[in-house]
Amino acid sequence: MRFIPAILSALILCATSPMVQADSKVVPGSSAVMQLSFAPVVKKTAPAVVNVYSQRKLVEDQSKSGLMEDPFFRRFFGDGGSFGRPRERVASSLGSGVIVDPNGLIVTNNHVIANATDIKVALADKREFEAKVLIADERTDLAVLKIEVPDEQLPALALADSDALEVGDLVLAIGNPFGVGQTVTSGIISALARTRVGVSDYQFFIQTDAAINPGNSGGALVNMNGELVGINTAIFSRSGGSIGIGFAIPTNMVKTVVATAETGGAAIKRPWLGAELQDVSPDIATSLGMARPEGALIVNLHPESPLAKAGLKRGDIVLALEGKPVETAQELGYRSATTAIGATIIVEYQRKGDRKETQMTMIAAPETVARDDTVIKGPNPLSGATLTNLSPAVAEELSLPAELQGVVISKIEKGPAMRFFKRGDVVLDLNGSKIDNVDTLKAALADERNMWRIAINRGGRVLKLAIGG
Known part of the structure; x- marks a missing residue:
């Protein structure tokens, strides 16, 4: 317990230091403070960080290899020889994960376990367990795994309120970089609400200078209270190694995914805004008489949108949800996504220069028409695609604008459709016939x-294709 007297003496020194701030957060003011250690935080949190091993099968088409393009080798193996046949191989990947429930619930990145046929979790004490995927959500790049450890409560991390973070707060990143074993790095929160990272649909990340490297994905970003504040997910690097710019998914987003897993849901039900939004640029702010650019401008509203039902209109600017400022359209998407369906929240907005306030009840995207999922067969370019009637719920799943109507390609598994179309394409017209539902198609x-x-x-x-049949 020699660490405690050191802390007490350091606090006394800090209390007399002229650098003490009005709140509880202080910068180091003496050599005693500089000698403090992160070891107690590491001892508390590291046992809850695990290694995640995944394997997936890859099919290699050897007929497209460099050897088979050489006439010399084709002469011996031929076009239809065994050398040219597709061959399966197993690819392995390594990431990290965080135990968030003593009963074996683990959060990691979706890209760590995507398309895996076999997943194993290694605890800090080197025991290994087979893991089952409860949720794999590509849009948030989060996945929830479950391991069975009978008659044992595993060490788990509490999820902090990531909105309470401030730039400059101390954090630790824990994971398994490059597969060398569990590693702890320290740093600060470099920035909040980072966008354009390109990892998930919800572009709202914590940026840190704590060293994050390949293998850290899915690992823990913890505060000085030993609480989870983020899931390490990406780095900005041209060399492949850490250069002090790492990104983590905030725990307030993690909470929504974990809550779905705990209730037995296989898919995440997200709150829906039903709006096309735009950032407020300096020019827009000036034209509207705003002191500075802020908020999310409503460009279009779906008739069923909760914003519309709350009284908002096209041209209004959403400035805050539940007292939390909204600086951009992406931030509004994040704030709404981390709100529970059915919750009634306060929306602050601007209309014609006046700041107003109203209440909005969050809803899931509605299915205004039946899906009528139909797999197309036969001698036509759409063969192999699944066509679905568009509704706000389908548009939300495919990350399409809420106001789109008609028929969308929701899946492509095989056939000619793979050559010409993509998931999310909306069919507008076929041979002069307007397509408004699956039946007309x-x-x-x-x-x-x-x-x-x-x-x-x-x-x-709008793309117009002419395809020979």
Whole structure:
């Protein structure tokens, strides 16, 4: 217990230091403070950080290899020889995870276990267990695993309120970089609400200068209270190693995924805004008489949108949810995504220069029309694709604008469709017939042709295809 007197003496020295601030957060003011250690925090948190090993099968098409492009080798093996046949191989990957429930619930990154056929978790004491995937969510890049450890309560980390973080707060990153074994690095919160990281749909990350490297993905970012504040997920690096710019998913997003897993859900039900939003640029702020650019401008609203039902209109600027400022459209998406469905929250907004306030009840995206999922077959370019009637719920799942209507390609597994189309393409017209639901599409496909003329909406652009049949 020699550590405690050292802390007490350090606090006394800090209390007399002119650098003490009004709140409880202080900068080092003496040599005694500089000699303090992170060891107690590490001892408390490190046992809850695990290694995640995953294996996946990859099929290699050897007919496309450099050898088979050489006429010399083709002469011996031929076009249809065994050398040219697809061959399976097993690829392994290593990441980290965090135990968030003593009964064996583990959070990691989705990209660590994506498409895995076998997943093992190694605890800090080197015991290994088979893991089952409860949730794998590509949009948040989070996954929840479950291991069975009978008659034992595992060490678990409490989830802190990530909104309470401030730039400059001390944090530790714990994981298994490069597979060398569990490693702890220290740093500070470099920035909050980082966007354009390109890891998940919800671009809202904690940035830290604590060293994060390959293998750290899914590991813990903890505060000085030994609480989880983020899941380490990405680095910014041209060399592949840490250069002091790492990103973590905030725990307030992690909580929504864990809550779904704890209730037995296989898919995450997200709150839905039903709005097309835009950042407020300096020019827009000036034209609207705003002191500075802030908030999310409402460009379009779906009739069923909770914002519309709360009284907001096109042209309004959302400034805060539940007292938490909204600086950008992406931040509004994050704030809403970390709110429970059914919760009633206070929305602050600006309309024609006046700041107003109202209440909004969060809802899930509604299914206004039946999905009517249909796998297309037969001699046509869409063969192999699954077509689905668009509704706000389907649009939300596919990350499409809420106002889109008609028929969307929700899945492509095989067939000619793989050559011409992508998941999320909206079919607008087929051989001159306007496509407004799956039934009209099937009717248009019934007329076999040698040439198919198809118009689709892909990412807001209308593409017109002429495909020979």
